[in-house]
Amino acid sequence: MQTITLSQLESRLATILGPSGWWPADSPTEILVGAILVQNTNWRNVAASLANLRAATGFTPRRLFALSTAQLQPLIRPSGFYRNKARAILALGQWLATRNDDLTAIAALPPAQLRQELLALPGIGPETADAMRLYVFDQPTFIADHYCRRLFTWLGQPAETYAKLRAQTKAVDAWPLHAAQELHGLIDNFGKTVKTAADFAVSPLADVKLTLPAGPWEENL
Structure with a gap:
């Protein structure tokens, strides 16, 4: 059994899967809404x-966030929970407007x-x-999402909460942006095909364990 670091996990996943291609979108607004x-x-x-x-607004922020709740809900209905998600999208638009829609700032x-x-906005956890x-x-x-926590459990690093695992991986905050983005995308792509412990047992990661820095950790981050 080989022990690897988080950066080595990213490298190994990149070798196995190739570039993640994540997040799939044509504009920052599309990414925000997709999230x-x-x-x-x-x-x-x-x-x-x-x-x-896209058909209704072209993801032009002015057109998108000008939609009424009644106009927005049927457009996003395929994603489920469309009432709550419509509220979250429109609240996000209002927040962006308070900052002059200046993503760079x-x-x-x-x-x-x-x-x-962001956490203060409705529907954003x-x-x-x-x-x-x-x-x-x-x-x-x-991003300590479901795919990540499942994979980390198999790699010997189970985490009870999102906050705890995020705290244990704070080193990623200092990574180059592309590497941090690729780590998340690669973990999610791996998780979409390796869904069970039986799948993992025959996967290219079955022979490794992950090491993370030792705590204590603050969970309210």
Whole structure:
């Protein structure tokens, strides 16, 4: 059994899978909306909603965030939970407007401040906030989503909560942006095909264990 670090895990996954191609989108606005729509559903359903929004608005922020709730809900219905997600999307648009829709200025905010502002919006939890920071606002971070926590359990690093695993992977905050983005994309791509312990047992990662820095860790990050 071989022990590897987080950066070695990224390298090994890259060798196995090739470039992740993640996040699939044509604009920052599409990524922001997609990060909300993907909650509690699969990407196939999200893609249908995004196609509807693209046809209706071209993902022009002015047109997208000017939609009424009644106009937006049927467009995103394929993603499920469309009432709550419509509320979250429109609240996001209002928040962006308070910052003059200036994504570059928003990206320059201290990471902790930006994260807290995103978390204060309805319908945006830690995973969604971190995805937005990583793929839109160019702030390297680790996204401890379902695929990640499942893989890390198989690699000998189970985590009880999102916050605990994120705290154990804070080193990623100092990684180059592309490496941090690729780590998340590669873990998710791996998880889409390796879904069970039996799958993992015959996967190219079956012979490794992951090492992470020892705690204690603050979970309210």
